[in-house]
Amino acid sequence: MGRGIKRCRRCALPSSYPGIKFNRQGVCNYCVYYDLIKDRDDDIRKYLQKEITKVIKRIKRRNVKYHCIVAYSGGKDSTFLLYFLKRKFGLNILAHVLDNGFISNQTRKNIATVTEKLNIDCKITRPPFKILREIFTYTLTQRTSYPKEILAMMSPVCAACQGIIFGTTIKLAIRLNIPIMFIGYTPGQYPSISLENFLKVKSNVFLSSKVYKDDPLDIIKIVRDPVNEKFGNSIERYYFRSQYIEKNIEEKVPFIFFPFHFLLDYNEKTIFETIRKLGWERPKDTDACSTNCLLNTLGNYACLKQLGYHPYIGEMSALVREEKMSYNDAIKAEYVDANSFAAKYSLKKLGIKLADIESEK
Amino acid sequence: MKHYPGSDIKNFKEVLQISEKIFRNIDCSVFFSPYSVIPIIAQLEGLYTPMLGSGDSIYSIISIAFQIEKQYSLFRKLYLLSLEEKRKIIDEIYEMIAPLLLEEENEYINLLTSTKYYHTLKNFSQKDTIRFKNILQDKFAVLRSFINPFCRRRGDFAYVVHYGYIEDLYREHSFLKNLPNVSLRRWFRSSFPVVSEISLRNFSMLDSSVKDKIKGWIIFVANSTQQLLTDSNLRRKKMLQSFLLAKKLGARIVGMGGLTASFTRGGRLILKNIKGINFTTGHAYTIANIMGIINRCKDEFRVDIGKITVAVVGAAGSIGSGCVKLLVESGARNIVMIDTTNFISYRKLKELATEIKKKKKQVRLCISTVLDDIKKADLIIIATNSPFSLIKATHLKPGAIVIDDSFPKNVSEKIIKQRKDVLFLEGGTVHFPLTIEVNMARNMPDLMDAPLTRLISCKEGYSSFSETLILALTNYRRNYGVGSADPKLAEDIKLKADMIGISPALLGCFNRGITSNNFHRIIKINSNIPK
Numbered sequence: 001m002g003r004g005i006k007r008c009r010r011c012a013l014p015s016s017y018p019g020i021k022f023n024r025q026g027v028c029n030y031c032v033y034y035d036l037i038k039d040r041d042d043d044i045r046k047y048l049q050k051e052i053t054k055v056i057k058r059i060k061r062r063n064v065k066y067h068c069i070v071a072y073s074g075g076k077d078s079t080f081l082l083y084f085l086k087r088k089f090g091l092n093i094l095a096h097v098l099d100n101g102f103i104s105n106q107t108r109k110n111i112a113t114v115t116e117k118l119n120i121d122c123k124i125t126r127p128p129f130k131i132l133r134e135i136f137t138y139t140l141t142q143r144t145s146y147p148k149e150i151l152a153m154m155s156p157v158c159a160a161c162q163g164i165i166f167g168t169t170i171k172l173a174i175r176l177n178i179p180i181m182f183i184g185y186t187p188g189q190y191p192s193i194s195l196e197n198f199l200k201v202k203s204n205v206f207l208s209s210k211v212y213k214d215d216p217l218d219i220i221k222i223v224r225d226p227v228n229e230k231f232g233n234s235i236e237r238y239y240f241r242s243q244y245i246e247k248n249i250e251e252k253v254p255f256i257f258f259p260f261h262f263l264l265d266y267n268e269k270t271i272f273e274t275i276r277k278l279g280w281e282r283p284k285d286t287d288a289c290s291t292n293c294l295l296n297t298l299g300n301y302a303c304l305k306q307l308g309y310h311p312y313i314g315e316m317s318a319l320v321r322e323e324k325m326s327y328n329d330a331i332k333a334e335y336v337d338a339n340s341f342a343a344k345y346s347l348k349k350l351g352i353k354l355a356d357i358e359s360e361k
Numbered sequence: 362m363k364h365y366p367g368s369d370i371k372n373f374k375e376v377l378q379i380s381e382k383i384f385r386n387i388d389c390s391v392f393f394s395p396y397s398v399i400p401i402i403a404q405l406e407g408l409y410t411p412m413l414g415s416g417d418s419i420y421s422i423i424s425i426a427f428q429i430e431k432q433y434s435l436f437r438k439l440y441l442l443s444l445e446e447k448r449k450i451i452d453e454i455y456e457m458i459a460p461l462l463l464e465e466e467n468e469y470i471n472l473l474t475s476t477k478y479y480h481t482l483k484n485f486s487q488k489d490t491i492r493f494k495n496i497l498q499d500k501f502a503v504l505r506s507f508i509n510p511f512c513r514r515r516g517d518f519a520y521v522v523h524y525g526y527i528e529d530l531y532r533e534h535s536f537l538k539n540l541p542n543v544s545l546r547r548w549f550r551s552s553f554p555v556v557s558e559i560s561l562r563n564f565s566m567l568d569s570s571v572k573d574k575i576k577g578w579i580i581f582v583a584n585s586t587q588q589l590l591t592d593s594n595l596r597r598k599k600m601l602q603s604f605l606l607a608k609k610l611g612a613r614i615v616g617m618g619g620l621t622a623s624f625t626r627g628g629r630l631i632l633k634n635i636k637g638i639n640f641t642t643g644h645a646y647t648i649a650n651i652m653g654i655i656n657r658c659k660d661e662f663r664v665d666i667g668k669i670t671v672a673v674v675g676a677a678g679s680i681g682s683g684c685v686k687l688l689v690e691s692g693a694r695n696i697v698m699i700d701t702t703n704f705i706s707y708r709k710l711k712e713l714a715t716e717i718k719k720k721k722k723q724v725r726l727c728i729s730t731v732l733d734d735i736k737k738a739d740l741i742i743i744a745t746n747s748p749f750s751l752i753k754a755t756h757l758k759p760g761a762i763v764i765d766d767s768f769p770k771n772v773s774e775k776i777i778k779q780r781k782d783v784l785f786l787e788g789g790t791v792h793f794p795l796t797i798e799v800n801m802a803r804n805m806p807d808l809m810d811a812p813l814t815r816l817i818s819c820k821e822g823y824s825s826f827s828e829t830l831i832l833a834l835t836n837y838r839r840n841y842g843v844g845s846a847d848p849k850l851a852e853d854i855k856l857k858a859d860m861i862g863i864s865p866a867l868l869g870c871f872n873r874g875i876t877s878n879n880f881h882r883i884i885k886i887n888s889n890i891p892k
Contacts, residue, residue, distance in 0.1 A: 019416025023427050029416050032426040036433055040407050040440055143795045145820040152414025194409035196444050225818035229867060232875060314413050 011317035012330045016308035018148040034321050044195050048262040055202060055255060056089055059179050067091040068180035069254065071098075071169045072115075072122070074107035075292035077184035077260065079114050079280050080271040084264060085182065086118045093118075094178060096169045099126040100161055101133075102295035102346060106283035110292075113279040125168045127238050133350055135160050135227055135235065136295065140302050141356045145226045150219070153189060155299035155311040163223035167239035170207070173254040181254040187261050187322075189315050205256040207242050266324065285341050288333050297342040298350075302357045310334040363485075365493045366478040368449040372442055373500050376402065376450050377507045379435050384510075387428045391419045393516050393576055394610055395458050395508035396558035399451060400802050401425070406447045407440040418800040419560065455803070457504055459553040462512070462609040463602065468551060470497045476548040477536050515611030518577035518833035520826050521603045522618030525769040527585045534583075550595060552583040554603050556610075558802040559816075564834060565794060568860055575833045578610055579826075582621075586769055587748035589624055596624045604631050608638045614837060615640040616829025619768045623746050627679060627844040641832055641841035643825025645850035646858065647766060648683040650824045651742060651788045652691065652851070653865045654764055658740070658786075661880050662762075662887075672697040672738035674752075675745035677706035680766060682713050683846035684742050689721055690848070697727045697734050702746075706730075732756055739887075740764075742788070743771045754779045760887040764788045784883045786868050786875065789824040794862040821866050831857045 006015040008028035013020055021029045059067050068085065072078045072095035085091050095115050097103075103111075115122040138144070139156040150159050165183075173181050197206055205220060220242035227235055245253060260266045272282075282291055289312045290296035303311040316333055319325035337343065338354055347354060380402050392398050400420040404411060415421035422429065429436070439447075460469035474482055474490060482490055524530050531537050533555070537545060562574030582589070582599045589596045600621065607615045615638060617625065622642035625631050631640055659666060671688055675681040676698035685698060698713065700706040710728045717724060727734070735741055735756045744766045745751060750773040757763065759782040765772045766788030777785050799817050815821045822830070832841055835857055842850050858864070868875040 018414035019418065019421070019423065021416060021424075021427070029423050029426040030413070032430050033423045036422075036426065036430065037407075037410065039437075044407075145795050145818065147817055148798060149412035149414040152412070196408055196448060199444065222818045225815060229815075229819045229821070229869070232869065 007331075008317070010327075011320045012327050013313060013317045014309050017313065018152045030317070031321060034318075045262050047195065048198060051198070051202070052257055052259070052262055056091070056180065060089065060091060062179070064177065064179075065092060066094040066121075066176060066178045068182055069094045069096050069169055069173045069176075069178045071096055071165050071181065071183040072111065073097070073165075073184070073292045074103060074111040074114075075184070075290065076268075076271055076275060076280070076282075077186060079110065079275045079278070081182055081184045081259060082114060082118055082120060083274060083278060084259070086120065093120045094172075094176070095120050095122045096172055097122060097124045098161075098165045098168055099124050100136075100164070100293070100295065101126075101129045101349065102293050104283040104286050104292060104294055104342075106281055106285070107292040110280045110283075114275070117278050123172065125172070127164065127168075131231070131234055131238075132164075134231065135164075137350050137352055138230055139227075140298055140350070141352060143306070145229075147222065150222055151303070151307060151311070152314050153311070155303040157295060157299040157302065158311065159223045160227050161295075163220070163227060164238045166205075166220050167224070170240045170254065170256075171237075174249065174252045177252065179254055181256045182259055183256065185258045185260060186266055186315060187318060201255075203255040204258045204261070205242070207240075207245060207250075207253045207256070268324070285345075287336065287340065287342055294342040295346045297336060297338075297340055298346045298357065300336045301338050301343065301354075304334075304336055305358050310336070363489055363492070365489075365496055366481045367497075367500075368446055368453055370496050370499055372446055373450055373453065374503050376406065376439055376442075376447075377454075377503050379439055380405065381507055383429055383432050383435060386432065387425055389510060390514075391424075392511050393514045394558060394578070395511045396455075396556055396578065396802050398511060399454055402439075402454070403447070403451045405429075405436040405439050406442065406451070408444070408447045408451060415800075420800055420802050453500065454504065455556075456553070457501060458508065459556060459606055461501060461505060461508065463553075463606055465553075466498070466501045469553060470494050472548065472551045472553075473497065476540060476544045479540060479544045515613060516577045517572070517575040517612070518614050518616065518829050519580055519607035519610060519612035520577065520616040520618055520829050521580045521582065521600075521607065521621050522826075523582035523589055523599075523621065523624075524585050525619070527587070530583060530585060549584060549588060550598075554599075554606055555581040555583055556606070557581070557804075560800050561793075561797055561830070563794075563797045564861055565796065570835060571861060572834050572836065575830065577612060577829075577833065578607070580606055585748070586620060589620070590746065590748050597630065600625050600630060601634055604635050604638060604640070608635060613639065614829060614832050614841075616825060616832075617641065617643050618823060618825050620746055622679065622825075628840065628842075629844065632840070632843060639838055639840055640843075641828055642679065642843070642846070643823075643828045644679050644683060644846035645842050645854045646791075646824040646828035646831070647680055647744075647789050648687060648846055648848065649851040649855040649858075650791060650865055651680075651684055651744075651764060651766055652687050653855075654786055654788060654868065655688075655691075655740070655742075657865070657868065658762055662884060664739075666740075667692045667694045669739040670695040670697060670737050671740045671742070672699060672735050674699045674732070674735065674741065674743045674771070675767070676700050676713065677702065677709040678744060678746065679844075679846040680744040681742070682709070683848050683851065684744065685713060686717070686848045687851065689717055689724055694723065695725045695727075697729055697738055699729045699732065699734055701730050701732060701751075743767050744788075745771055747771055750776070752776065757783045759783070760883055762786065762883065781882070782886050784875070784879060790821055790866040790869070791824050791827045791858070792864050792866045793820040793822065793827070793830075795820055819866075827858065827863055828854055831861060831863065834861055 008031060009026040010031045013028050013030060068091050070082055070093055082095060085093055097111055136157050139160045144156045146156050146159050169181055220240055224239040286294060287297045300311055316325055316330040320327055320330050397419055401422055404422040411421035411423055416423040418424055460466050557579045560576040564573045580603045582603050584599055628640050628642055671693050673681050673685050676685050677700035688696060698710050700710055707730060714726045714728055736758050739761055741761060741763045751771045754776050757780055762784045764786045772785055
């Protein structure tokens with residue numbers, strides 16, 4: 001990002017960020033909106049904390065092999081999540097890892113160490129790399145139809161991969177009759193939560209035999225459709241259709257919870273301290289924004305080059321507003337090293353060049 | 362105290378009064394109809410929160426954050442209402458706007474009391490029922506004064522479409538399942554359209570005469586194809602009602618989706634009954650697209666269209682006859698024209714055959730009223746009005762290519778699974794430029810076979826819908842393609858579409874893309890069939 005770029009004085013969001021406006025004081029509309037709804041969000045948070053705890057306690061009484069499935073990336077957030085769910089609630093957990101072909105070697109070790117230490121079963125899904133390569137190359141090098149609301153949270157390649165994580169984890173939960181799914185989004189990564197939506201389906205994600213009329217952005221549908229349109233039946237096994245689910249399937253769809261929004265406070269320092277005690281080590285080959293995936297660097301680079309902003313800046317600015325990250329650290333974290341090991345490794349593995357990303361078709 | 366169905370009138374009034382105060386301090390010129398402000402009210406109530414990145418959408422309170430910053434104490438009151446009450450108020454506002462604009466408030470009130478609230482009100486005394494009707498009158502009065510400032514602007518387009526299947530209606534209006542037959546019939550006869558407001562922007566302006574943003578409404582007639590096909594009075598009433606609503610909303614051009622063009626006799630019904638409204642049937646771009654798919658098949662299969670047999674099912678209809686004419690022009694020599702509807706259709710086929718024979722004597726035309734004749738064809742175009750799947754697995758020969766442009770679809774998903782030796786393609790879907798931004802006030806009903814929500818996720822739309830947008834973008838202010846489809850208009854609309862960057866979508870069927878493997882399988886089957 002250029003040094004001369006205009007930024008919000010309070011949260012560091014750049015002027016290239018979708019839908020941003022500044023007032024005379026140089027503060028952005030996202031900050032003003034945050035102030036307006038902060039109290040309300042705190043109320044919702046407390047309310048949902050009770051609701052989710054109730055659901056967990058109810059499910060825990062069931063005599064089942066797994067109470068919950070956790071979409072486990074091996075990164076810091078989902079590792080802490082495994083620890084929290086095991087230690088705080090004593091749940092029987094199945095950790096589900098999607099191997100997208102770009103998991104760092106250290107992360108593989110972390111996954112093995114942590115699941116063994118916590119005595120948690122782990123299932124790894126490996127879609128054929130040929131399909132993954134096609135999807136990732138497409139989303140890195142060509143303009144996709146993801147709406148700006150999605151791209152305000154993640155790069156196109158991350159969106160496509162998120163769709164597979166959701167799809168494969170939900171399908172596995174349905175197959176094994178697992179009633180709850182947890183995913184380790186931080187409050188900044190997925191900020192919009194509808195209380196009404198939650199109370200209707202007891203889930204942070206709307207999966208139903210109906211359509212949710214007041215939420216024009218159905219995340220699971222939206223991350224799936226552009227990939228489905230491009231690759232047809234070949235990707236069907238890895239994505240999930242979220243609306244108008246058949247009645248018999250609807251009963252088996254897990255409740256999906258984003259625990260960092262409601263159950264526990266997000267504090268990066270505590271998270272690192274805790275998981276280190278489990279034997280987790282930070283990978284040295286991933287970039288500053290990821291603790292598990294090597295492809296992330298290219299995704300960030302593509303977003304910067306093609307859209308003009310870093311895909312993590314929305315999340316980081318949310319942390320700055322909440323005083324959980326400093327303004328300068330947010331700006332520093334935006335740096336993407338296209339010559340790093342992660343970038344070079346990903347380019348080689350996908351068989352593309354940096355220029356292919358820069359000259360998006 | 363008696364508990365009346367729906368929201369409490371006090372709460373209803375309070376929500377609108379507070380919203381009115383808030384909107385007084387906002388530049389309301391960005392809102393172009395009452396439907397624009399409902400999502401903002403829902404967000405002020407805290408019913409849902411907008412997504413990040415939506416800061417420039419007129420449907421997101423983030424876009425007006427600076428203007429409402431000092432009014433926090435006002436809308437904090439709205440948040441304190443119960444979730445159930447908030448939901449009721451928002452749903453009521455959505456439902457009441459159409460009858461209000463159509464000046465059919467009493468009809469709406471009577472409909473509500475005899476259908477949606479039938480079970481609650483049947484235990485009420487007559488006095489209480491009258492009291493309830495008065496409450497609804499009061500709600501209309503408050504709403505009327507609130508929406509007035511938002512009724513003075515115009516939109517660029519409206520698109521009238523109807524539900525495909527009765528199941529879609531039951532899903533959308535869950536109370537229908539529990540209604541007795543009399544009430545159910547009443548609801549289907551007198552229901553009001555469901556409206557989704559939509560704005561699109563960031564179209565590239567290669568030509569200064571093309572707009573870069575447009576806004577409008579999708580108006581869903583709350584009846585299934587079959588209901589409208591089988592009841593001419595219902596059809597007439599609902600079509601006129603929807604077009605009148607489009608006019609009241611201020612749409613400059615109105616498009617016709619599904620079978621709306623047929624239901625209005627190619628627009629003639631509207632022309633005769635509603636003055637001062639411009640419309641398009643959507644047929645021209647649909648035909649252009651079917652021909653586009655045929656051309657792509659010609660390239661993929663290296664098929665000589667002059668040597669194969671093409672069947673057009675529904676050939677007496679507007680789209681079918683237009684396709685036959687363009688097929689002849691593009692070199693087709695063997696065409697089977699099929700229409701099973703009635704004697705008039707048969708006569709139309711005869712006239713079409715005579716017209717073609719005058720120009721191209723060498724073309725072999727076969728007129729048929731029997732679906733079994735599809736079996737003669739290598740390429741089949743289906744463009745019928747049938748409310749159910751006409752085509753059976755036995756109608757198709759191995760290696761055939763089927764382009765289904767019907768709404769509802771005439772080829773069921775079951776047949777697609779049964780006949781792996783046939784290539785099924787969906788007609789009439791187009792791709793918008795990926796740069797465009799689409800914002801919707803509310804999610805549209807995701808009809809079983811008409812997933813209009815793909816406009817957001819894939820920037821895809823139906824050709825009839827796209828034709829409406831193209832004409833709105835190019836500021837077209839007359840009727841376009843009244844009556845039978847004109848193949849010349851197909852050329853014209855295609856040029857306009859090219860100029861805007863709208864192109865045929867990737868080939869697909871039932872939300873599944875067609876890959877080169879699908880093509881290779883069909884080529885292989887055809888190469889094994891003895892000539």
